[in-house]
Amino acid sequence: MRTAVISDLHLGRLMGGDILRHPMPRARLLEVLGDLDRLVILGDVLELREIRKAPAVSLGRPLFGEIGKALRPGAEVVVVPGNHDYVLAQPLLRRIPRRRLGLEQTAPVHPDGPLGPLAEALGPARLTLAYPGLWLRPDVYAIHGHWLDAHAGGRRFENRVIAKFERWLPLPDRATPRDYERVSAPLYRVANLFLTGAGRKQRLGLFGRLTRRIQARKARQADTGEVSAPPTGSGSSPPVGGGASASGVPGAPPPKKGEGQPRTVQAMTDVVAHLQIDARHVLFGHTHRAGPLPADDPDAWQTPAGPRLVNLGSWVYDQASAGVEPGRSPYWPGRLVLLEDAGPPKLVGLLDDLPAERWEAPGDEP
Ligand SMILES: [Mn+2]
Incomplete structure (x- = not known):
């Protein structure tokens, strides 16, 4: 069994940067799908806080169609909802009393459900929904x-x-x-109602309209030269770490062991301890900060409770955090984890040599 895991596609993001809508990054992903038995999309596949479900799903259709063609016959795709597409978990959550919610619930995607059109586009490959996560192997859990x-x-x-x-x-x-749903789900539900204007007729909710206004202001400032140059300065030495640490500043001494490890790794360590996840490896996304990377202290990703953590990064390009030099920043998009029947998960960067200008080509329209 050969599995690949990707995370945080955010298809439909109003600011752009959802690079799997663009041919070049998409081709890189499709290339590796041919010898897989399973592709897991670990959350935030659709940006449902900014655009409504129907246009987001139609935006995802071409990608899912191509994924279906690239996978070998009999392969499976698993979608795990995250906080930005939490509503996709509803069909699953409705059927299970909250007190019986375990670490893994799965169900086939219903053709009439919100993800039905994506399941149809996948063709012969099956589409499965899982929440809050799933066991990829008896010793590997993903959330x-x-x-x-x-x-x-x-x-x-x-x-x-x-x-x-x-x-x-x-x-x-x-x-x-x-317990975790109790403290987080109310916010996700409210966000869905108000930020996307789910209860209204218009396609954009409050959040969408605000984002659009910010974009328009930025464009105006760029035109009039009001805005300072991007943080990359000359463009020769982009920052590494995207604010997670100052150690990537050009000319700064190399980071000390353990220095600049993201706070979110410690937070995920707390989740693993609270839930007593009995795994050797726990995969996650959400923060868009991939790791452990060669420059990271591997010990910081080892939880005292036992599991080793791996963050998959994202498929969203954001120049402010990722810089412009391909593959340099832990926020550089396009990473994927490969998992075989035995051995540790392997974190690889599929776009580490691809300059961002290459994915400025027009992508799918919502
Ligand atoms: Mn997220």
Whole structure:
């Protein structure tokens, strides 16, 4: 059994950067699918906070069609919802009482359900839904990782709201998936209702309209030269770490062991401990920060409870965090984990040699 895992596609993102809509990055992904038995998309496949479900699903159709053609006969695709496409988990969650929610629930995608058109586009390959995660092997567990927001701290709006909920409904030391849903799901549901305007007629919700306004302002400033150059300066030495650490500043000394490890790795360590995930490896995404990479301290990704962590990064290109030099930043998109029947998961970068200009070509339209 050969499995590949990718995460955080965010198809339909209004700011752009959802690079799997573009031919070149997509071709790189399709190339590796031919000898797989299973492709797992580990959360945030669709950007359902910014555009409504129907246009997001039609946007995903061409990609899923090509994935179906590239996979070998009998192969399977598993979609695991994350926080940005949490509503996709609804058909599954409706059938299970929350108190019985385990680490893995799976169900085939119903043709009439929200993901039906994507299942149809996949053709002979099967589409399965899993939430909150799934066991890829008896010793390898995969989950989107949004529950780490309960432990991550920081000033991000979402983390602050979830941390508040956590103060009201503290997670017990031995927590269950239900406990994590209790502190995070209310926010995801409200976000879906208001941010995407799911209850309204218009295609864009409040969040979508705000994003569009910010984009328009940025474009105006760029035209009038008001905006400073991107943080990459001359473009010869982009920052590494995207704000996670200052160690990537050009001319700075190389990072000390353990320095600049993302706080989110510690937060995921807390999730693994609370849920007592009995695995050798735990895969996650959500933060868009891939690792451990060669420059990282491998010990920081080893949880005391046992599992080793692997973050898959994302398929979203954001120049502010990823810089412009291909493959340099842990936020560079296009990474994937390969998993065989035995041995550790292998994190590989499929776009590490591909300059970002190459995926500026027009992509699929919603
Ligand atoms: Mn996420």
